[in-house]
Amino acid sequence: MTRRLAWEILRSGSSTPTRLVGAVADREGLDPRDRGLLRRLVGTDVRRRATLNAMLRELARGKPNRDLATILRIGLVQLYFLDQVPDHAAVSETMRAALDVLGPSKAKYVNAVLREAIRRRRSGHSGDPKRDFIGRDLHFADDLFRDPSEHPYLWAEDALSMPSALVKRWDKRHGRERAFALCEGALQEPPLSLRCVGVSSETIASELVVHDVSTVRGKHESVLIASASDTSAVLTSNAFREGRVTVQGAAALRAAELAGARSGERWLDLCAAPGGKTVVLAAAGASVLACDVDEGKLDRLRQTAERLRVLDRVETRLLEGGAPPAETDFDGVFVDAPCSNTGVLAARPDARWRFGPAQRHELGALQTELLEAGAARVRKGGTLVWSTCSIEPEENGQLIKAFLERHDDYELALEHEILPDPAADEGPVDGGYAARLVKRA
Structure with missing residues (x-):
């Protein structure tokens, strides 16, 4: 069901699909595990959209329509960017979602494309920027991105999933290395930033350990950093409910x-x-x-x-x-x-x-x-x-x-x-x- 919900959010037409995740998860009564998966599916699709589209240009026959392209991207997100999802689960669950929303013929097509994606996935970096995935220890079997020595902004758009116009602006203002670093940083799911209210960060860190939430001290003395996957645990903790900690960067x-x-x-x-x-x-x-x-x-x-x-x-x-x-x-x-x-x-x-x-x-x-x-x-x-x-x-x-x-x-x-x-x-x-x-x- 989680893949189908991700598909519904991504094809909703919303300009802010990541903000719909919480409401949809609440509506469907998702447990913390499925809620986290839904957040990662939608968030990674949006962050890596241009990279995923480059992959579809290489893997998909013709140009899939919007509905089909969306379910294919959800499958590719799991195979290339979510380590916690096994290949067999990624393929079978995405195919099941495709069957529900697109029918049997499209589901078979999804199965074929995702299995081809697995076949062309390679571990480690190749050293070729036209094949390597930024922020992942993976590369594609064939050239996937444009040559950065000839088209640096178009390469960045595909490999770093950032509009080339924005990359160009940052390059002119901050230099090429810093511009690309800003793009790469924007590919990462951010951690959960917490502000401690009226008590020390050490006290809150100790309280959250009881909920299996590990934290590190942030740049500000009252800020703690936790994993985004711990969001549900933090929001249901006594420290949060009683106002001793809140979410703020x-x-x-x-x-x-x-x-x-x-x-x-x-x-x-x-x-x-x-x-x-x-x-x-x-x-x-x-x-x-x-x-x-x-x-x-x-x-x-x-x-x-x-x-x-x-x-x-x-x-x-x-x-x-x-x-x-x-x-x-x-x-x-x-x-x-x-x-x-x-x-x-x-x-x-x-x-x-x-x-x-x-x-x-x-x-x-x-x-x-x-x-x-x-x-x-x-x-x-x-x-x-x-x-x-x-x-x-x-x-x-x-x-x-x-x-x-x-x-x-x-x-x-x-x-x-x-x-x-x-x-x-x-x-x-x-x-x-x-x-x-x-x-x-």
Whole structure:
């Protein structure tokens, strides 16, 4: 059933299929093992989409339609990227799903293609970048990818599964080696990042061991890193239910701490959901008006604030039509803006396939509107924080520079940009940007 559910999610037409996994798993009552498999099937398909399509061009006769291509990719994910699934189970279970949704003739075709994929799979690296799978100790029997010496961006699109336009941008800004490293990092399933609340990370680590959850210390002193496969165990632990630990990455935590909120202050969180930054502001003693355009997300934000015992300092408000609240003179405004997510492509793999000129144009207009709306609601001497999980300058430093050129009543107090680094010694690091601006008194 898990393969069929993955197929249904991937063919749903959603631009964010990985976000559907939890709801589908809940609806079907999947146990932790099948829930984890569903997450890996969908997530790996999205992360490795271009690589899988290159494999289909080599393995499939003709061009399979969308429904058939989707079930074939699910099979290839298991055979090439999920070590815990035996070949016989990958083939038989994927064929069974194909039989359910496509019928017997297509199921036989799926069986043939997957068995051919096994036949052409080789262990180890060949040393030929046209055959080797990045991040896997495997290679293909024949040339699969384009020659990187002739077409580096097209090779990266296939082998690193990243849009060539994005690779080219990163190459120009960071250099070829760093650009390819950013792409490779985005192929990995990210670990679970946990923030300890009111207790030491050592205490929480000891509590989670009881649930067979192993952790390591993160870059931030209050952050622990666990395996994504331990998500269910963490979310059902007493430590989580009682608000002593929550899911939050170090980059998001540092952005919230950069605000410097103080007890007694009044803050506006303009794009508040899912609430990670709201609760950090409230934990500092500030009262927070948390706004969003999605009532369901605000419900979850309230649940998080209640679990972390800061709900008494949080007011939520649905922004009808996206219009910002009428109130002004906040001590601080936090704008965690919608963005391209290029700093967190490991966690949000589908974002890479939305990146392009149309998205940048749409986001540029929205981000400018949000920044202006936030700035108009800060009192003199107050603080404006701009935060994204993007590493694109148009959404970050360039946007802030243009804003400051229009507003001489604001000055830049602090900014920082972090590039994603999944191999950092202190644990995986998300990418992102944050700037703190002060309105002149």
